[in-house]
Amino acid sequence: MQIDILFIFTALIEIFKALPLTMIITLVPLMIGFLIGIGITLIRIRKVKGLYRLANFYVSFIRGTPALMHIMLIYLGLPLLIDKLAGTFQWAFQSTSIPILLFVLMALSLTAGAYMSEIIRAGILAVDQGQLEAAESIGMTNFQAMRRIVFPQAIAVALPNLCNIFIGFLHTSSIAFIVSQKELTGAANIVASNNLKFLEAYIAAALIYWGLTIISEKVTALLEKRATVYNRGGVA
Amino acid sequence: MDITLIIDFFPKLISYLHITLLILVAAVAIGLIIGVTIALIRIYKVPAFNRLALIYISFMRGTPILIQLFLIYFGLPALLTLVHIDVSRANPLLFVAITYGLSCGASFAEIIRGAVNGVERGQTEAAYSIGMNEKQMLVRIILPQALAMAFPNFANSVIGSLKDTSLAFTIGVMDMVGRGNTLIASSLHALEVYMTLSIIYYGVVLCLEKGFSLSEKKLQRFEGSLAVDTK
Numbered sequence: 328m329q330i331d332i333l334f335i336f337t338a339l340i341e342i343f344k345a346l347p348l349t350m351i352i353t354l355v356p357l358m359i360g361f362l363i364g365i366g367i368t369l370i371r372i373r374k375v376k377g378l379y380r381l382a383n384f385y386v387s388f389i390r391g392t393p394a395l396m397h398i399m400l401i402y403l404g405l406p407l408l409i410d411k412l413a414g415t416f417q418w419a420f421q422s423t424s425i426p427i428l429l430f431v432l433m434a435l436s437l438t439a440g441a442y443m444s445e446i447i448r449a450g451i452l453a454v455d456q457g458q459l460e461a462a463e464s465i466g467m468t469n470f471q472a473m474r475r476i477v478f479p480q481a482i483a484v485a486l487p488n489l490c491n492i493f494i495g496f497l498h499t500s501s502i503a504f505i506v507s508q509k510e511l512t513g514a515a516n517i518v519a520s521n522n523l524k525f526l527e528a529y530i531a532a533a534l535i536y537w538g539l540t541i542i543s544e545k546v547t548a549l550l551e552k553r554a555t556v557y558n559r560g561g562v563a
Numbered sequence: 564m565d566i567t568l569i570i571d572f573f574p575k576l577i578s579y580l581h582i583t584l585l586i587l588v589a590a591v592a593i594g595l596i597i598g599v600t601i602a603l604i605r606i607y608k609v610p611a612f613n614r615l616a617l618i619y620i621s622f623m624r625g626t627p628i629l630i631q632l633f634l635i636y637f638g639l640p641a642l643l644t645l646v647h648i649d650v651s652r653a654n655p656l657l658f659v660a661i662t663y664g665l666s667c668g669a670s671f672a673e674i675i676r677g678a679v680n681g682v683e684r685g686q687t688e689a690a691y692s693i694g695m696n697e698k699q700m701l702v703r704i705i706l707p708q709a710l711a712m713a714f715p716n717f718a719n720s721v722i723g724s725l726k727d728t729s730l731a732f733t734i735g736v737m738d739m740v741g742r743g744n745t746l747i748a749s750s751l752h753a754l755e756v757y758m759t760l761s762i763i764y765y766g767v768v769l770c771l772e773k774g775f776s777l778s779e780k781k782l783q784r785f786e787g788s789l790a791v792d793t794k
Binding site: 330386388390391392393394395396398399400403404407494497498499500501502504505512525526529530532533537538539540541555 | 564577621628629631633641730733757761764765772
């Protein structure tokens with residue numbers, strides 16, 4: 328076996344250039360997913376009629392199917408829908424002019440929404456009901472109580488899970504290479520086949536992912552210390 | 564788009580479900596062996612090996628399954644040529660099973676360790692105080708409780724692995740997704756194929772969830788305060 332150690336470094340530098348795209352594919356879905364998650368959580372906690380069942384199905388379906396399916400369904404299905412709409416409404420617009428990246432982001436946002444809603448729900452349910460009553464008893468509105476009392480505590484509870492979902496999506500973003508996105512895995516793939524050094528290129532990619540994961544774990548540990556300040560026992 | 568094609572594709576794809584399930588079962592079996600070994604190393608803090616176990620878990624947790632798959636697929640044959648074993652012609656299923664087994668092993672190890680540490684220290688002391696030896700204490704007191712505690716996480720991990728198997732086609736395994744791709748090539752109806760695949764995956768996950776929640780109830784029937792309904 329020959330491993331070209333030097334080439335790992337070359338590949339590392341080459342693949343590292345794809346980091347911004349990986350970050351986009353990781354962070355944008357998580358942010359949109361967070362908003363979707365809040366909406367879904369409110370629907371599920373308040374048990375909004377009609378929407379409640381739909382929300383449950385959405386979460387269960389997304390969690391029950393691989394992310395690859397979400398990407399493929401959106402990537403293949405949405406253009407058909409758009410072209411059909413464009414046909415009926417005479418738009419001068421073709422689905423081929425939409426970059427694939429947009430479909431990937433949309434699909435992963437839907438994925439993130441379902442997982443986020445579970446995390447947010449767990450966080451909100453972890454806050455004692457009495458806190459909400461206490462907030463209302465001193466005259467806060469429901470919105471104020473949610474924003475000032477429940478949410479900060481819920482976030483502290485949810486932080487480890489949020490870190491996990493970030494790492495999870497960092498890794499899920501690697502699937503985007505299947506629809507030919509040039510993120511870390513896609514770049515590794517290109518470097519590998521251009522130089523016919525597959526193992527070295529994937530080792531380099533693995534090192535980058537691993538490093539990113541370790542960094543985000545460390546950052547979370549710091550954030551957790553800050554977020555749980557209110558909850559510290561003892562004096563001072 | 565032609566919805567009726569889904570009915571047409573369904574039997575063709577589900578006839579490859581056993582390959583997907585085979586990967587899952589092999590991965591869980593390998594994962595359990597690795598997981599228990601590593602959990603023991605971590606719990607008893609075996610010198611040197613504890614370090615290695617930490618690095619192993621960190622690496623498996625820190626890299627996407629897709630990258631792990633490629634590393635094993637390209638790395639293992641290269642590694643084995645050192646001892647003059649040629650696996651370059653081996654079935655890609657083998658590489659997939661090993662990769663998913665290694666990945667399961669890391670998550671199982673952490674689940675088992677967490678569960679064993681989650682059993683109260685006093686239980687160990689109580690077991691010793693009534694004259695049990697270490698093996699009895701482990702088998703009769705700690706493990707049953709740890710198992711009940713680990714089970715929900717274990718179930719989640721298995722379901723996660725099932726979904727991960729959808730990536731096995733990238734190294735040329737003929738599982739459901741692999742078969743789906745050949746169907747796409749011959750019929751040019753990609754959307755319908757992926758819709759069918761989603762339905763099958765969703766069905767399998769629902770069945771697994773149902774089965775796990777039934778066994779969870781059975782496992783936790785002795786728990787008084789612990790059996791909080793999580794739903």
